[in-house]
Amino acid sequence: xxxxxxxxxxxxxxxxxxxxxxxxxxxxxxxxxxxxxxxxxxxxxxxxxxxxxxxxxxxxxxxxxxxxxxxxxxxxxxxxxxxxxxxxxxxxxxxxxxxxxxxxxxxxxxxxxxxxxxxxxxxxxxxxxxxxxxxxxxxxxxxxxxxxxxxxxxxxxxxxxxxxxxxxxxxxxxxxxxxxxxxxxxxxxxxxxxxxxxxxxxxxxxxxxxxxxxxxxxxxxxxxxxxxxxxxxxxxxxxxxxxxxxxxxxxxxxxxxxxxxxxxxxxxxxxxxxxxxxxxxxxxxxxxxxx
Ligand code: PLP
Numbered sequence: 234x235x236x237x238x239x240x241x242x243x244x245x246x247x248x249x250x251x252x253x254x255x256x257x258x259x260x261x262x263x264x265x266x267x268x269x270x271x272x273x274x275x276x277x278x279x280x281x282x283x284x285x286x287x288x289x290x291x292x293x294x295x296x297x298x299x300x301x302x303x304x305x306x307x308x309x310x311x312x313x314x315x316x317x318x319x320x321x322x323x324x325x326x327x328x329x330x331x332x333x334x335x336x337x338x339x340x341x342x343x344x345x346x347x348x349x350x351x352x353x354x355x356x357x358x359x360x361x362x363x364x365x366x367x368x369x370x371x372x373x374x375x376x377x378x379x380x381x382x383x384x385x386x387x388x389x390x391x392x393x394x395x396x397x398x399x400x401x402x403x404x405x406x407x408x409x410x411x412x413x414x415x416x417x418x419x420x421x422x423x424x425x426x427x428x429x430x431x432x433x434x435x436x437x438x439x440x441x442x443x444x445x446x447x448x449x450x451x452x453x454x455x456x457x458x459x460x461x462x463x464x465x466x467x468x469x470x471x472x473x474x475x476x477x478x479x480x481x482x483x484x485x486x487x488x489x490x491x492x493x494x495x496x497x498x499x500x501x502x503x504x505x506x507x508x509x510x511x512x513x514x515x516x517x518x519x520x521x522x523x524x
Pocket of ligand 1: 424446
């Protein structure tokens with residue numbers, strides 16, 4: 234164990250987070266030219282690692298980075314770091330950039346991808362937050378046209394989350410377009426969304442405008458296995474604002490209820506009954522995905 238605030242892995246070298254150094258000319262720093270994953274560690278076990286590593290490979294291919302390591306090699310590095318970190322409940326952050334070289338926009342002919350990773354403590358949300366639900370705001374979805382790729386280019390997400398924080402809200406939900414009805418909702422700044430509309434759970438489809446969330450997929454699978462009907466279709470802002478329940482899903486929050494949206498109470502003003510049920514079946518199904 235190195236120390237409790239986490240450890241970093243940079244190009245094969247493990248250090249404390251504070252001591253980790255990356256080269257100034259890394260393209261991740263200048264261009265955000267890279268992709269990442271965040272995997273949850275629960276009591277020393279990795280949650281849904283295979284799903285995360287598959288999405289990581291897909292993201293690399295989408296931006297034309299040849300994966301510098303196999304999934305098995307990434308797994309070995311991750312496990313070594315978890316063991317060294319000795320933090321039972323943590324997040325593993327894994328990043329690949331197009332590497333180091335003179336600052337030129339086009340790819341460097343001899344560029345080698347740069348792998349970095351850290352393990353830092355991350356506890357599950359408090360039960361009281363789960364019961365109470367969280368508040369959200371809506372913001373225009375002004376991101377680039379490929380938010381299905383988990384790239385380092387998170388400026389719109391950063392600004393959206395900050396806008397939420399400044400209003401005392403937990404998350405910002407993106408709204409795309411200004412069609413009659415106020416456009417469609419896509420996802421949130423660092424989570425996917427779902428809603429209960431006319432008694433049914435609906436969530437936006439994987440149409441390239443959202444990140445294919447690992448938690449979203451597990452929520453859909455465990456809900457269906459439990460006999461809860463779930464539909465993947467577009468949700469208008471108007472529908473979201475009058476939904477019975479609004480739900481966030483992500484590695485960090487798992488399945489979390491929304492109690493207030495743009496200052497208006499959602500449902501009964503606490504995490505709704507279907508949200509609680511979805512959370513229960515999600516957690517029950519999670520056990521099989523720990524490794
Ligand atoms: N959408 C965005 C924009 C995200 O950044 C994230 C997670 O970071 C998610 C959705 C949820 O994805 P996952 O469930 O794989 O954590």
